[in-house]
Amino acid sequence: MPQSGLNRKFWVAMVIFGLMGQVAWVVENMYFNVFIYHMFHASASEISAMVMASAVTAALTTILMGAVSDKVGRRKAFMTVGYMIWGLTIVSFAWLKSVLMVIVMDCVMTFFGSTANDAAYNAWLTDRGDASNRGRIEGVNSMMPLISILIVFGSFMSFDLTRWGSWRVIYYIIGAATFLIGLGGTFLIEDAPNLRPVTASYGETLLYSFRPSTVRANGSLYLVLGLFAVFGISIQIFMPYLLIYYEQSLGMKNYVLILAPAIILAAAVTVFYGRLYDRKGFRFSIWPVLLMLGLGYLLLLLFRATLPVFIGSLLMMCGYLCGMSVFGAQIRDRIPENRSGQFQGVRIIGQVFVPGLIGPFIGAAVLKNAETIVNSDGTESFLPNANIFLAALVVAAVLAALTFFVNRRRENP
Numbered sequence: 379m380p381q382s383g384l385n386r387k388f389w390v391a392m393v394i395f396g397l398m399g400q401v402a403w404v405v406e407n408m409y410f411n412v413f414i415y416h417m418f419h420a421s422a423s424e425i426s427a428m429v430m431a432s433a434v435t436a437a438l439t440t441i442l443m444g445a446v447s448d449k450v451g452r453r454k455a456f457m458t459v460g461y462m463i464w465g466l467t468i469v470s471f472a473w474l475k476s477v478l479m480v481i482v483m484d485c486v487m488t489f490f491g492s493t494a495n496d497a498a499y500n501a502w503l504t505d506r507g508d509a510s511n512r513g514r515i516e517g518v519n520s521m522m523p524l525i526s527i528l529i530v531f532g533s534f535m536s537f538d539l540t541r542w543g544s545w546r547v548i549y550y551i552i553g554a555a556t557f558l559i560g561l562g563g564t565f566l567i568e569d570a571p572n573l574r575p576v577t578a579s580y581g582e583t584l585l586y587s588f589r590p591s592t593v594r595a596n597g598s599l600y601l602v603l604g605l606f607a608v609f610g611i612s613i614q615i616f617m618p619y620l621l622i623y624y625e626q627s628l629g630m631k632n633y634v635l636i637l638a639p640a641i642i643l644a645a646a647v648t649v650f651y652g653r654l655y656d657r658k659g660f661r662f663s664i665w666p667v668l669l670m671l672g673l674g675y676l677l678l679l680l681f682r683a684t685l686p687v688f689i690g691s692l693l694m695m696c697g698y699l700c701g702m703s704v705f706g707a708q709i710r711d712r713i714p715e716n717r718s719g720q721f722q723g724v725r726i727i728g729q730v731f732v733p734g735l736i737g738p739f740i741g742a743a744v745l746k747n748a749e750t751i752v753n754s755d756g757t758e759s760f761l762p763n764a765n766i767f768l769a770a771l772v773v774a775a776v777l778a779a780l781t782f783f784v785n786r787r788r789e790n791p
Contacts, residue, residue, distance in 0.1 A: 388506060389518075391566040395457065396519050398559040399495040400526035402464060405552050406432065406491070409530065410471075410484060411618050416540050418477045419759050422619070422745045426738040428481045429618050433734020435485040439492035440730075441723030444501060445584040448719030451575030453502040454567040460494025461560025467491075469553035472546040494560070496730070497722050504710045504718035505570035510656070512707040517652015520703035521645040524695055528641040531634040576720075586717065587724045599712035599721075601784050602660070603728035606705040608780060610729055612671070612773040613698060614737025619745070619762040626751070627761050628682055636688050644695035651700040652707070660708040661785050667704055668778050671697025675771040679764050705729075744769050 410428065414420035420428075447456050467487040474480050507515045533551075537544040576583050586592055593600050616623075624633035655663045670693045677690030709728075713721045749761045 384506065384511060384515075387566060387568065391563065391568075392503065392515070392519065394559055394566070395461070395495075395499055395563060396522045397526060397529075398461070398556055399491070399499060400522040401530055402468060402491060402552060402556050403495070403523070404526045404530045405468065405548070406484060406487065407617070408527070408621055409548070410480065412539060412621055413471075413545055414477050414480055415622060415759065417542070417545070418480075419753060420477050422742045422748070422760050422762075424477050424481075425618055426742040428477075428484055429614070429738040430735050431481055432484050432488045433731050435488040436492040436496055436734070437723070437726050437731030439489045440496040440726035442584070443493040444497040444719040444722035445580065445586075446719075447498050447501055448576045448717065449580050449583050451573055452569060453498045453505065453573070453719075454563070454569050456498035457494050457502065457567055458560045458563040460490055460498060461563065462557045463560075464490040464494055465553045465555070465557030465560065467553075468556060469549055472549040492726070496726050497719065500725070501718040501722050502567070502569070504713055504721075505573055507710060512710050513652040513654070513656035513703070515652070516655070516703040516707040516710070517649045520652070520699050520706060521648050523702070524641040524699055525645050528638055531637060535632070535634040576717075583720055586720045596712060596714065599709065600724070601787070602705065602708050602712065603724060605777065605781055605784060606709065607728040607732040608773065608777045609701055609705060610733025611737045611740070612770045612777060614733040615741045615744070615770045615773065616766040618738055619741060619766055623762040623764075623766070626759075627763060628687065630684075630687075636684065636691060640688060640692040640695055643692055644699050647696050648699040648703055652703050655704055655707050660704060663700075663704050664781055667697050667701040668774060668781070669697075670694075671701065672771060672774050672778075675767045675774060679767040679771065682764075740769050740773075741766050 407429075411420075411425050414424065414428070443456065447453055464487065467483070467490055470483060471480065471487075474483060503515060503519065530552075534544070534548055537548065539545070578586075621633065624630045624636070630636060651663070674690045674692070674694030674697055677686050678694065681687060681690065709725055710718075744765045745760060745762055748763055750758045751761060752758055
């Protein structure tokens with residue numbers, strides 16, 4: 379659809395669905411880690427297992443349900459109903475009593491969240507954009523993860539996260555808000571007018587993006603997905619432990635005061651960076667991303683004082699958000715028309731599944747012999763250390779080398 383079709387209703391729907399989806403994912407991807415750390419004294423291995431189980435569920439769900447949304451030729455119903463059920467599953471966490479129950483229910487919640495957001499919402503964004511505006515769309519969309527962190531942490535920074543009562547309030551609020559956004563979407567969401575049901579069988583639709591012939595015909599897309607996976611691995615090495623590192627290892631009890639300005643500045647940079655992508659393309663815009671990411675890791679690795687940690691966090695977040703924008707726009711540009719649902723599966727494999735398996739595994743391995751502290755009840759908890767940023771930096775260096783060779787291959791096929 380041309381840019382003239384991106385009216386105010388589209389932008390409102392995109393912002394509230396994108397933002398609320400990311401708020402819900404923040405609760406899962408970052409707060410669940412803090413939740414089981416404080417409530418059940420979870421180990422690094424248990425946190426890693428939860429992240430990996432969720433990544434597998436997200437990938438399988440997106441593959442299956444993305445193909446379903448293409449088959450029926452609709453995104454709206456999957457988004458609206460999916461968000462409502464997603465909200466109800468979030469509320470259920472207020473009453474869970476063990477790490478195992480949290481991991482199992484996390485997979486259930488991820489099924490509905492991935493159906494609504496990873497499969498339907500992302501296919502809807504692809505349907506509604508084109509090559510002239512994808513950088514702009516992704517610039518706004520890529521702000522959402524860290525803006526959602528700011529909202530969640532800012533809203534709950536005064537809560538005592540060592541108390542069950544605080545977690546129940548958090549889950550009730552986030553769950554209810556997610557449900558209401560889904561309900562409101564029945565009035566806001568509009569499917570792309572050129573969206574049509576796929577006539578092939580469900581089996582053919584499901585397998586389309588995995589066929590060797592499809593890979594050969596869309597080689598550049600799969601190369602970018604591979605690079606995206608390496609980018610995600612670098613992020614997932616440290617991200618599950620980031621808040622625990624700030625709070626417990628650095629002793630920053632009010633780490634939100636560090637994160638909030640860094641997030642706001644990084645989000646502003648990302649909006650402009652999307653426009654840079656529209657003008658300069660992937661081959662140019664990927665390099666500043668890697669530079670910001672690498673410098674951020676280096677500062678977080680070498681320093682523990684507030685100012686360099688803030689600068690390192692800012693650079694890391696700018697690299698993270700701008701990278702999500704650049705990779706997201708490039709992938710959407712290369713997805714064949716009317717097949718966006720079918721390609722959400724391979725997208726999620728590169729964005730979530732592979733990073734969610736390998737990144738936390740590396741992080742847990744790096745923290746295997748981390749220092750421990752004794753809690754007031756006599757149990758022990760681990761303390762993440764800066765080695766997670768060293769491991770992330772090494773993977774980012776590998777990504778830079780791979781990007782160089784992929785760009786040369788695309789220039790000289």
